Amino acid sequence: MKFVHILIILTALIASGCAQTTRVLQSNEAEEYITTGLSSRDFEQAADEAVQSMLSSGAVAPVNGKKNILVISNILNDTMQRIDTDQLVKKIRIALLQSGSVKTTTAIGLNGSEDKMNDAYGQLARSKKINKSTLKKQSLTAPNMSLSGKILQRNNRTSKGDQLIEYYFQLTLTDLSDGLAIWEGETPIRKLADKDSVSW
DSSP: OHHHHHHHHHHHHHHHHHOOOOOOOOHHHHTTOOOSSOOHHHHHHHHHHHHHHHHHHTTTOOBTTBOEEEEEEEEEEESSSOOOTHHHHHHHHHHHHHHTSEEEOSSOOTTSOSSTHHHHHHHGGGOTTSOGGGOOOOOOOOOSEEEEEEEEEEEEEOTTSOEEEEEEEEEEEEETTTTEEEEEEEEEEEEEEOTTOOOO
């Protein structure tokens, strides 16, 4: 009986000694690790390239000193992964806002307000609890341009038997006054992996 207890304890000690530990990576250290799936670094690259291209093309430049109002349309995920496309959208929005060329609306969108407080604020006039003298009339600004896009994934075998994983970040900026695309961009990200690697 003692032998069984000793064997269980030894097995537990060996297992705990072999177990990998989890640690937080520093930003510069994280760049050493490449995944077959999409990482935050991939989203940063795609967002940076898209923003720089938009700014250098002049597509989002203010007209007569007036900033453009951008609304985010749909960004489709056509990859094998469950990803939140807001990760890409948020990086683009932050960079465009910081550029001083664009404002983004959170009151108008395909699925209603992004910030639901916009809707709630519009209902305050009906509330008896609100001091009406503190309430400003709500006047929403309509967007004049829309950003839409798609993230694609293609997996192929190379002649050496490895796996080539390709991601394409495709974005389109549309002038809502006439429905014409005023800018389009595509950022490809390619990864070469072992044939047995999975990318989802």
